[in-house]
Amino acid sequence: MFKKDEYALPIQRLIDAVDKNTAVNFAILCAERVLPLYETQFSEEKRVADGIAAAYQYLNNTIGVSQARKAAFASHSAARLAEKGSAARAAARCCGHTAATAHCKEHAIAAAAYAAIAIEIAEGSEGKLKEREMQHNTLLNLAERK
Template sequence: MDLGTDDVPISSILKSQLAILDHKTAAIWATACAEHVLPLFEAVYPQDMRPRTALEAGRAWAKGNMSMFEARKAAFASHDAARKAKEEGNLEASEAAKSCSHACSTAHVKDHALPAAAYAIKAAKDKETESKWQMEFLQKLNDPS
């Protein structure tokens, strides 16, 4: 099953940094990664709020303000938005919405944080800069001093 990481080089350093995060901090990181590319979706579908709602749900779960089941509903809706964008040939928008979906799905399973990052890299115009930003932000979360 392709969770977005099969064709994106994800460094072992990033994986090891992510592994030491607690579940809620992983969700915060995944949500930040997805938010970085959300404008690529919203530029094409400005009226479709499903990916943004998924990010808000992921954050609400991380703060303890939403159940995992409620967050999952928002994640599924964002995935539907991604599917629609793909069917219409808007691949960057689709990857951005998938990133939002996986970021929100991190509420269910921590391991969804990695596909959230991978789909953000796929969506990004400058993949190297996106990868670097993700790693720097993850390191900051691991060492807030």
């Protein structure tokens, strides 16, 4: 599904080692960086941003897993409005997986990967490498706080 890079396995191992709330926080940080790539094309479409909002609400115990999953499905549905292979579509997928992380923390791995893909499409391979390095460092910092 994703092209592997030097950060894929370290990020996966860190996600495996942290608790679900840490994984949700990490996914939110990834999604917030790429959401503008979707919103610049689809400013009226709120389902993608709602995926991030659902993740926050899950962390604040104001919604449960089933509501977060509904937001994830809605975000993925909104992703289909964007052109295949576009940064906007990858950003929307990132946001969908962010909401889905409430269900299963491994979705944070996909959220990070889609964020990197969105940035690679928008900025090129150097941007992707910087994003993946930032993701890895961010996740290390979040893991150390626990």
